[in-house]
Amino acid sequence: MFTLGLEHFLILSAVLFCIGLLGVLTQRNVIKVIMCLEIMLNAVNIALIAFSQYITPVALTGQIFAIFVMVVAAAEVAVGIAIVFSVYRNKESVDMENFNILKW
Amino acid sequence: MLELVFGLLSVIAVVSAIGVLVVRDIFRAALCLIVLFMTVAGVYLLLHADFLAIVQILIYVGAISVLIIVAIMLTRDARHGQPLGYLKYVAGVVAFLLFCAIAFGVINTAFTVQATPPLEQTIQPLGKSLFGDGGYFLIVEIAAVLLLSAILGAIAVIREK
Numbered sequence: 001m002f003t004l005g006l007e008h009f010l011i012l013s014a015v016l017f018c019i020g021l022l023g024v025l026t027q028r029n030v031i032k033v034i035m036c037l038e039i040m041l042n043a044v045n046i047a048l049i050a051f052s053q054y055i056t057p058v059a060l061t062g063q064i065f066a067i068f069v070m071v072v073a074a075a076e077v078a079v080g081i082a083i084v085f086s087v088y089r090n091k092e093s094v095d096m097e098n099f100n101i102l103k104w
Numbered sequence: 105m106l107e108l109v110f111g112l113l114s115v116i117a118v119v120s121a122i123g124v125l126v127v128r129d130i131f132r133a134a135l136c137l138i139v140l141f142m143t144v145a146g147v148y149l150l151l152h153a154d155f156l157a158i159v160q161i162l163i164y165v166g167a168i169s170v171l172i173i174v175a176i177m178l179t180r181d182a183r184h185g186q187p188l189g190y191l192k193y194v195a196g197v198v199a200f201l202l203f204c205a206i207a208f209g210v211i212n213t214a215f216t217v218q219a220t221p222p223l224e225q226t227i228q229p230l231g232k233s234l235f236g237d238g239g240y241f242l243i244v245e246i247a248a249v250l251l252l253s254a255i256l257g258a259i260a261v262i263r264e265k
Contacts, residue, residue, distance in 0.1 A: 004106050006215055009151065012114045014206040016140075018199040019121040025195035029130060031175050035137050038168060039121050042144045045156075053151040057220045060229055063153055064240055067230075070163055071247045075254035077168050081175045082258035094179045 009050035016043035030087075030094045034080050041073045110150055117143040130176050138169045152222035155230055 002008070016039055023036030045066045052062025084094060091098045116139065123136035141164040148157040223229060233239045 002107055004110055004150075006217060007210055008110060009147070010210045011207060012117065012147070014203055014210065015114075015118055016121055017206070018203040019118070019125065021202065022195055022199040023125045025198065026192050027125070031172060031179065032124070032130060032133060034175075035124055035133065035172060038137065038164070038172075039124065039140065042141065042164070046144060046147055049148055049151050049153050049156060053153070053222060054217045055215060057218050057222055058229075060223075060226060060233060063156055063226065063230060064233060066153075066156055067159070067234075068243065068247060070159060071251060074163060074168065075250055077171055078254050078258045079261070081171055082261040084175060085178065086261050088179050
């Protein structure tokens with residue numbers, strides 16, 4: 001049996017981040033893209049808190065960064081879903097193909 | 105014991121993250137995402153971050169997944185597009201290469217791990233560094249302004265003309 005260390009959390013974080021990246025690059029449904037973005041942000045939070053636990057265990061710098069990442073994630077998902085609604089109202093679709101109306 | 109819990113949590117987390125990608129029904133994908141959020145909260149508990157585990161449950165499981173499920177309900181019968189062809193494999197290769205690069209970096213870096221035992225509870229030190237002297241109080245204020253502007257922006261975007 002291995003002993004739990006910083007590397008294991010970082011590898012878990014990397015696996016989740018890459019799964020999220022794969023989803024953002026390949027999914028067609030915009031809501032699924034937002035969900036994969038949330039996976040990526042969670043992976044980053046795991047890495048930050050692991051660093052906080054193992055490298056700055058008293059100052060807790062990584063945990064404070066993780067709190068601000070959560071704030072930005074909440075703001076991002078609210079604005080993102082508002083944009084999805086407003087495009088859905090015009091185009092009747094949530095496919096990534098139709099999210100090109102800003103294209104010149 | 106901790107290793108066993110960590111292994112179990114990471115298996116559930118990776119399986120549910122893959123489930124978000126591959127499950128066809130988007131509502132079930134959202135349920136997989138909720139499972140992932142809960143296992144991430146468990147990982148936070150393993151890292152002695154008790155406050156952040158509670159915040160993870162409150163914000164992600166309580167608020168963000170509700171927002172996502174409402175979005176799914178309101179856009180339920182959206183038609184599906186064509187699956188993308190070879191670009192899917194390109195994206196897979198890119199994600200795999202990124203993982204290899206990160207894993208290589210993690211394994212080959214000598215982190216200076218502190219031997220200090222973890223704090224018993226983190227709420228008080230977190231509050232002191234967020235709101236106390238010489239802390240992150242300005243950033244807390246900026247975060248408040250960011251959240252307010254995000255709410256106003258969401259309302260402005262979503263409002264019927």
